[in-house]
Amino acid sequence: MSYQERRALVNVLSTVLITAGYTAYMMQRYPQTDPYSIEVFRFWGGYFLILIPVTIIARIIITIIFSILNTIATREGEPEITDERDRLIELKSLRASLYVVSIGLVAAIGSLAFDAPPAVMFALLVAAGIAGDIVSEVLQFFFYRRGF
Amino acid sequence: MPKIIIRNNLRRLRFDRGEMTQQQLADQAGVTRQTIVAIEKGNYSPSLELAFRIALVFEVSLQDVFYIELAD
Numbered sequence: 001m002s003y004q005e006r007r008a009l010v011n012v013l014s015t016v017l018i019t020a021g022y023t024a025y026m027m028q029r030y031p032q033t034d035p036y037s038i039e040v041f042r043f044w045g046g047y048f049l050i051l052i053p054v055t056i057i058a059r060i061i062i063t064i065i066f067s068i069l070n071t072i073a074t075r076e077g078e079p080e081i082t083d084e085r086d087r088l089i090e091l092k093s094l095r096a097s098l099y100v101v102s103i104g105l106v107a108a109i110g111s112l113a114f115d116a117p118p119a120v121m122f123a124l125l126v127a128a129g130i131a132g133d134i135v136s137e138v139l140q141f142f143f144y145r146r147g148f
Numbered sequence: 149m150p151k152i153i154i155r156n157n158l159r160r161l162r163f164d165r166g167e168m169t170q171q172q173l174a175d176q177a178g179v180t181r182q183t184i185v186a187i188e189k190g191n192y193s194p195s196l197e198l199a200f201r202i203a204l205v206f207e208v209s210l211q212d213v214f215y216i217e218l219a220d
Contacts (some may be wrong), residue, residue, distance in 0.1 A: 004182065079182070081179070082181075083183050083198075084181070084194070084198060085180075086180070086183075140197055144182070146191065148192070
């Protein structure tokens with residue numbers, strides 16, 4: 001298994017763990033009020049605002065730990081260059097990821113049209129973001145493994 | 149229209165150059181070793197530019213490195 005394949009798998013795992021852990025932590029603070037109250041909107045606003053730096057910091061830490069462990073285990077460092085194949089794989093997986101996020105965005109907005117509470121819309125937005133990220137990394141893994 | 153399958157002689161050319169390693173070829177062509185592995189296995193068709201760069205490394209023509217097979 002190449003460095004890029006291992007990195008994609010680690011990214012999938014970290015996405016799931018970070019989001020699940022953060023969501024579990026934040027849901028303890030979910031306001032127990034009217035589902036249409038301003039408190040609910042404030043909660044979700046804070047959820048997204050804090051999620052971004054939490055994800056960035058956690059990803060940096062996980063990447064550093066992965067690089068160290070990978071170097072120790074395989075004695076092969078991170079590739080020093082990003083070539084045309086890397087860029088093509090990144091573009092292909094990003095495109096698929098954007099499709100997934102777009103569908104999630106439409107579903108989230110559509111939920112409001114069907115009288116779903118705002119929490120459903122926000123939950124769908126989070127799910128779309130996670131699904132897009134996972135699709136991107138899984139596709140990268142398969143493109144690196146099987147070619148395209 | 150028949151499907152075009154791009155094949156290559158990378159393994160033989162590396163052998164002819166005194167068992168040049170995939171890493172050495174990658175360094176000279178300016179790509180990662182994984183990309184050379186993928187090309188050699190037929191899992192990736194390189195851009196025209198990279199194909200020429202690989203041919204330049206071996207100092208042969210493009211057709212000596214890459215060739216096509218037609219499939220129905």
